[in-house]
Amino acid sequence: MTQTEIFAAGGKATSIPLMGGGPEPTIFELSVSGRRSGALRNNGVPLVDAASVIDAAYLRTEPLDLPEVSERDLVAHFTRLTHRQYSVDLGAYPLGSCTMKYNPKLADTVADLPGIANTHPLAPVSAIQGWLELICTLEEYLLEITGMDAATFAPAAGAQGELTGLLIMKAYHRHRGNQKTKVLIPDSAHGTNPASVTLSGYQAVTVPSNARGLVDVAALRGLVDSEVAGIMLTNPNTVGLFEEEIAEIAAAIHDVDGLLYYDGANLNAIVGVARPGDMGFDIVHSNLHKTFATPHGGGGPGSGPVAVVERLARFLPGPYPVRGETGFDLIQPENSIGRVHSHFGNAVVFARALAFMLALGGDGLGLMSRMAVLNANYLKTLIAEHYPPAYQATCMHEFVATASNLKKAAGVRALDVAKALLDRGFHAPTVYFPLIVDEALMIEPTETESRQTLDALAAALIEIASMAESGEGAQSLHEAPQLTPASRVDEARAARHLVTTWDAKD
Amino acid sequence: MSSFVPHTEEEISSMLSFLGLQSLDDLYTSIPEALRLGRPLALPAGLSEVEVIEKMDTIASRNRPSSREMICFAGGGAYDHDLYSAPRALGGRSEFVTAYTPYQPEVAQGVLQALFEYQTMVSRLSGLPISNASLYDGASALVEAVNLAVAKTKRSRVVLSEAVNPHWRETVSTFAMGPGHDVEVAPVDASGNTVWPDDAQGVACYVVAYPNYLGLIEDIAAVKRRAVEAGALLVVAYDPVAMSLLKSPGELGADVAVAEGQSLGIPLSFGGPYLGLFSTTMELVRLLPGRLVGETVDTRGNTAYVTTLRAREQDIRREKASSNVCTNQTLMAVWAAIHLSWLGRQGFAELGRRCLSGRFYLSSLMEQRGIGEVRLGSGSVREFPVSLQRPASEVIEEMLGRGFLAGVALEGRRSIGAFEGSLLVAVTEKRTKAEMDRYVDELAEVLK
Numbered sequence: 001m002t003q004t005e006i007f008a009a010g011g012k013a014t015s016i017p018l019m020g021g022g023p024e025p026t027i028f029e030l031s032v033s034g035r036r037s038g039a040l041r042n043n044g045v046p047l048v049d050a051a052s053v054i055d056a057a058y059l060r061t062e063p064l065d066l067p068e069v070s071e072r073d074l075v076a077h078f079t080r081l082t083h084r085q086y087s088v089d090l091g092a093y094p095l096g097s098c099t100m101k102y103n104p105k106l107a108d109t110v111a112d113l114p115g116i117a118n119t120h121p122l123a124p125v126s127a128i129q130g131w132l133e134l135i136c137t138l139e140e141y142l143l144e145i146t147g148m149d150a151a152t153f154a155p156a157a158g159a160q161g162e163l164t165g166l167l168i169m170k171a172y173h174r175h176r177g178n179q180k181t182k183v184l185i186p187d188s189a190h191g192t193n194p195a196s197v198t199l200s201g202y203q204a205v206t207v208p209s210n211a212r213g214l215v216d217v218a219a220l221r222g223l224v225d226s227e228v229a230g231i232m233l234t235n236p237n238t239v240g241l242f243e244e245e246i247a248e249i250a251a252a253i254h255d256v257d258g259l260l261y262y263d264g265a266n267l268n269a270i271v272g273v274a275r276p277g278d279m280g281f282d283i284v285h286s287n288l289h290k291t292f293a294t295p296h297g298g299g300g301p302g303s304g305p306v307a308v309v310e311r312l313a314r315f316l317p318g319p320y321p322v323r324g325e326t327g328f329d330l331i332q333p334e335n336s337i338g339r340v341h342s343h344f345g346n347a348v349v350f351a352r353a354l355a356f357m358l359a360l361g362g363d364g365l366g367l368m369s370r371m372a373v374l375n376a377n378y379l380k381t382l383i384a385e386h387y388p389p390a391y392q393a394t395c396m397h398e399f400v401a402t403a404s405n406l407k408k409a410a411g412v413r414a415l416d417v418a419k420a421l422l423d424r425g426f427h428a429p430t431v432y433f434p435l436i437v438d439e440a441l442m443i444e445p446t447e448t449e450s451r452q453t454l455d456a457l458a459a460a461l462i463e464i465a466s467m468a469e470s471g472e473g474a475q476s477l478h479e480a481p482q483l484t485p486a487s488r489v490d491e492a493r494a495a496r497h498l499v500t501t502w503d504a505k506d
Numbered sequence: 507m508s509s510f511v512p513h514t515e516e517e518i519s520s521m522l523s524f525l526g527l528q529s530l531d532d533l534y535t536s537i538p539e540a541l542r543l544g545r546p547l548a549l550p551a552g553l554s555e556v557e558v559i560e561k562m563d564t565i566a567s568r569n570r571p572s573s574r575e576m577i578c579f580a581g582g583g584a585y586d587h588d589l590y591s592a593p594r595a596l597g598g599r600s601e602f603v604t605a606y607t608p609y610q611p612e613v614a615q616g617v618l619q620a621l622f623e624y625q626t627m628v629s630r631l632s633g634l635p636i637s638n639a640s641l642y643d644g645a646s647a648l649v650e651a652v653n654l655a656v657a658k659t660k661r662s663r664v665v666l667s668e669a670v671n672p673h674w675r676e677t678v679s680t681f682a683m684g685p686g687h688d689v690e691v692a693p694v695d696a697s698g699n700t701v702w703p704d705d706a707q708g709v710a711c712y713v714v715a716y717p718n719y720l721g722l723i724e725d726i727a728a729v730k731r732r733a734v735e736a737g738a739l740l741v742v743a744y745d746p747v748a749m750s751l752l753k754s755p756g757e758l759g760a761d762v763a764v765a766e767g768q769s770l771g772i773p774l775s776f777g778g779p780y781l782g783l784f785s786t787t788m789e790l791v792r793l794l795p796g797r798l799v800g801e802t803v804d805t806r807g808n809t810a811y812v813t814t815l816r817a818r819e820q821d822i823r824r825e826k827a828s829s830n831v832c833t834n835q836t837l838m839a840v841w842a843a844i845h846l847s848w849l850g851r852q853g854f855a856e857l858g859r860r861c862l863s864g865r866f867y868l869s870s871l872m873e874q875r876g877i878g879e880v881r882l883g884s885g886s887v888r889e890f891p892v893s894l895q896r897p898a899s900e901v902i903e904e905m906l907g908r909g910f911l912a913g914v915a916l917e918g919r920r921s922i923g924a925f926e927g928s929l930l931v932a933v934t935e936k937r938t939k940a941e942m943d944r945y946v947d948e949l950a951e952v953l954k
Contacts (some may be wrong), residue, residue: 022808023808023809023810024615024619026619026622026623026626027623027843027847028623028626035850036850036851036852036853037590037592037847037848037849037850037853038590038592038848038853040588040853040856040857040860040935041588041935041936041938043860043864043935043936043937043938043939044938044939044940045860045863045864045867045938045939045942046863046867047859047860047863048859048862048863048866050751050858050859050862053862053866053885054723054751054752054862054885054887055723055884055885058723058752058753058885059751059752059753060749060751060752060753060754060757063750063851063852063854063855064630064631064749064750064851064854064855065630065851066627066630066846066847066849066850066851066853066854067846067847067850067851068850068851068852069847069850071592071848074592074596074844074847074848075592075595075596078596078599078620078844079596079599081615081616081617081619081620082596082599082601082602082616083601083616084615084616084619085601085602085605085613085614085615085616085617086601086605086610086613086614087600087601087602087603087604087605088600088604088605088606089600089601089603089604090601093606095606095609098606098607100606101510102510103603103604104508104510104555106508106555106558106559108598109559110558110559110562110566113562113563113566114566114571114573115563115565115566115567115568115569115571116562116566116569116775116776117571117773117774117775118571118572118573118586118773118774118775119569119570119571119572119774119775119776120571120572120578120580120584120586120774120776120911121584121774121775121776121777121778122580122582122583122584122914123569123570123580123911124899124902124903124906126570126903126906127569127570127576127906127911128569128570128776129568129569130565130566130567130568130569131569131776133565133568134562134565134566137565141549144547144548144549145547145549156642156643156646156778156779156835157642157831157832157833157834158832158833159820159830159831159832159833160642160646160830162830163681163684163830166684167680167681167683167684170683170684171683190821190832191819191820191821191822191823191824191827191832192820192821192830192832194820194824194825194827195820195823195824195825195827195829195830196830197825198825198826198827199653199681199684199685199829199830200684201683201684201685201686203825204824204825241536242534242536242537244536244537244538246541247538247540247541270534270537271547272543272546272547273534273537273542273543274534274537274541274542274543275543278541278543279541289833293510295603295604295837296604296605296606296607296833297602297603297605297835297836297837297838297840298602298603298605298606298607298608298614298617298836298837298840299605299606299607299608299617299639299797299833299834299836299837300607300640300642300779300833300834300835300836300837300838301642301778301779301833301835301837301838302833317680337680337683338676338677338679338680338683339645339673339676339677339680340677340680340681341642341643341645341646341677341777341778342583342643342644342645342646342671342673342674342677342766342777342778342780343583343584343643343673343776343777343778343780344776344777344778345777345778346642346778346779347775347776347777347778347779348775348776348778348779349778349779351562351566354562355558355559355562357549358550358552358553358557358558358561358562359507359508359552359553359554359555359558360507360508360509360510360552361507361549361550361551361552361553362546362547362548362549362550362551362552363507363546363547363551363552364507364508364509364552365547365549366546366547367509367511368509368510368511370530370531370533371511371513371518371530373530373533373534374513374518374521374522374525374530374533377525377533378521378524378525381524381525393536394533394535394536396536418610419610419612422610422612422613427606427610427613428609428610430609433821447510447511448510448511448512449512450512450513450517451513451517451521479805481612481613484612484613485612485613485615485616486611486612486615486804486808486810487612487804487805487806487808488612488804488805489611489612489802489803489804489810489811489812490802490803490804490805490810490812491611491802491812491814491816493802493803494800494801494802494812494814495800495814495815495816495817497802498791498800498814498815499800499801500622500625500636500637500798500799500800500801500814501622501625501626501629501635501636501637502622502623502626503626503629503630503635504635505801
């Protein structure tokens with residue numbers, strides 16, 4: 001037996017960079033027949049034989065094949081996996097449009113409070129007064145921040161918030177007897193926007209951007225007719241610029257009884273500075289996992305509350321928590337679109353977000369956004385000579401730069417820059433988005449990175465650019481990353497030769 | 507005020523002067539004056555960490571969580587199972603908790619490999635070869651299953667059993683309003699079995715729960731035959747814990763299997779974050795919603811993992827995508843993989859047997875003591891309905907004062923056919939004989 005075939009579970013740590021950096025075997029390879037972790041409680045109930053209670057036609061004949069590992073093996077395996085994973089707690093994460101800010105630890109303590117962690121969602125209203133109070137309080141904070149009148153917290157993520165908002169839009173038009181067929185979306189929008197529009201039963205119509213990276217208002221006016229149900233906008237938009245003509249856009253849409261939908265992906269730029277409600281928006285979704293610092297969990301859980309103006313409150317999903325005279329209660333709004341979640345949404349995320357808001361308070365929330373914008377402009381300026389910004393204006397919390405010069409000079413692409421940055425200890429920015437910028441690098445440093453971190457990040461980016469510009473380093477950039485737990489991964493092979501479970505392996 | 511902004515005053519002014527600006531407000535000149543708030547937010551001043559925790563604790567203490575003083579017999583899609591220290595410690599590691607979606611696989615092998623292992627375990631639970639990297643919850647998984655069936659069959663009639671979780675049915679109806687699916691509910695008879703419509707014209711899918719919301723096992727083979735005859739898909743909403751004892755949905759012919767994964771190591775959490783499990787056949791893989799992790803190699807030839815079949819997803823297909831899912835519930839999927847690995851082959855089988863034994867003990871005791879009418883249909887693993895002489899909601903309210911969350915009331919939006927007003931009772935491995943004995947004594951008192 002060669003050495004690579006021995007899966008010595010507990011003690012061999014060669015998969016972590018600290019100890020060699022080879023691949024980590026799967027938990028299934030570490031499994032040894034007959035082994036197990038801890039014991040279950042003896043609950044004092046006599047054990048019955050399943051076959052004596054349930055018809056044999058329904059019973060499985062063999063136990064489900066789950067891994068058989070000791071607790072020591074289990075802890076070693078998953079701990080080693082964490083050594084192969086980057087995270088905000090390890091370093092900067094300047095992913096544009098993702099708002100990867102530091103997640104304060106005080107929220108972890110809050111999430112573990114017994115009343116937060118262990119309350120059953122179907123307990124009667126008398127047993128969930130704290131939860132209803134928590135949601136109503138969080139709603140009050142969010143409404144002041146967004147300038148809206150009522151909010152639901154049921155959507156589990158931004159994309160579900162979008163669809164919920166669009167269904168509210170649809171319910172409004174039906175209620176009014178409006179014949180609407182389409183929703184306008186800028187060409188710089190996130191992919192979830194057009195996908196959500198299709199799922200709402202409307203047709204997505206693309207609005208072009210102008211040379212300044214903003215919605216082309218003349219083109220927009222040409223697209224607006226009586227069949228327009230509304231428009232979905234991110235403001236600041238995905239190139240990090242504020243839509244200065246938002247009042248004109250709002251008027252054009254409202255003229256045909258259309259509604260303005262605000263995608264809150266970029267809310268982190270403007271908290272305490274400007275409010276979507278004051279800009280004319282009717283429906284606003286926010287991402288608690290971006291602006292309000294709840295952790296992303298490697299891709300979720302998120303939380304995508306949807307806030308609306310007064311005249312749309314009757315369409316909100318139910319059940320809806322309200323502050324009553326004798327206590328908190330749950331109601332069904334008059335013309336509710338119905339339920340959008342099994343229960344109330346990603347509730348523990350609400351508790352974390354409220355803890356964050358309480359900690360910062362009104363002043364702290366305002367400072368948060370100002371510092372996010374300061375950091376973005378500072379970094380943009382530091383690297384502008386090598387990575388020209390796609391648009392010249394003062395950016396908001398993020399900016400889009402282009403690597404097109406490097407591509408022309410040395411064939412080094414945005415992807416190579418991203419991978420080379422990993423070798424220098426930083427997560428990569430978002431690349432190739434928005435689609436309207438060639439070789440786009442979308443960079444969002446967030447407010448929680450220090451000036452020193454920004455200086456170091458800029459130095460790394462400039463070093464990469466200099467290597468490309470000199471031509472000598474181009475090859476090594478194509479070969480990056482080399483110091484990471486895996487070198488460049490063959491994505492095409494994964495799709496061509498589909499193996500998505502251990503059991504599908506040859 | 508707490509602040510997580512690291513900058514000193516001096517740094518702020520030097521950064522501003524580097525940008526040629528006088529003040530932080532100069533950063534916002536692109537926002538027209540009329541649209542600026544022009545005042546501080548009307549919110550309370552910030553607090554220190556300890557004050558925040560005390561304030562949140564005060565609010566949280568107004569709940570009645572499950573504990574040894576509030577013993578939980580409620581289920582209805584959320585179950586009070588035992589949780590263990592090792593999965594909890596591993597699941598709380600900040601590399602898992604504070605990572606983003608694995609867009610850069612070279613530095614995300616930890617999350618990607620954990621998801622690959624999760625997908626394997628979900629495929630074994632469901633008996634179907636393709637499982638995604640999670641959806642928001644059971645309800646959203648069912649919504650996506652229905653959308654997949656409509657896309658596959660190009661039909662719009664969706665037939666749901668009344669004994670599918672009523673909250674999920676409501677969620678399906680909400681999202682059906684967008685594309686305009688025609689959602690129809692097939693009623694449940696007094697034995698807890700679905701009565702399917704005779705007319706099979708234009709059915710995209712039949713949705714059956716296994717065991718159903720009442721906790722009862724239905725005849726899946728019968729609805730499979732209907733689906734085959736109608737050229738419709740069979741969607742099975744299963745209880746993952748029951749799969750410790752029962753044949754998998756895949757073995758019974760499901761084309762899509764969905765589940766709520768909360769029972770796999772996720773605290774009750776007032777209903778979220780939970781975990782939507784989604785599995786299907788290889789034939790339907792290109793219609794799969796959400797993220798999918800695949801195995802591949804890196805340039806050194808080492809095994810590596812990456813999100814794959816990305817061309818299905820919204821960021822590439824945009825308005826042509828069949829799902830808009832972006833963020834999912836990755837952290838809960840990782841928790842489930844760790845929890846199931848801790849239980850392991852033997853522990854999971856034992857868990858199922860202990861749930862069943864507890865359920866058998868309690869339902870038998872209630873029958874012996876003449877507590878209402880216990881209904882076990884064609885079989886139950888860990889949950890069953892009992893009709894009492896009084897509405898369940900009144901009994902639940904009185905039992906709260908005696909230290910029990912007695913169950914879920916099948917009333918109002920949760921009423922199901924002939925079971926309206928019944929109490930739905932769940933027994934997990936966490937419920938001891940002593941707790942069940944006391945529960946039945948207290949119920950007898952309340953019903954006296």
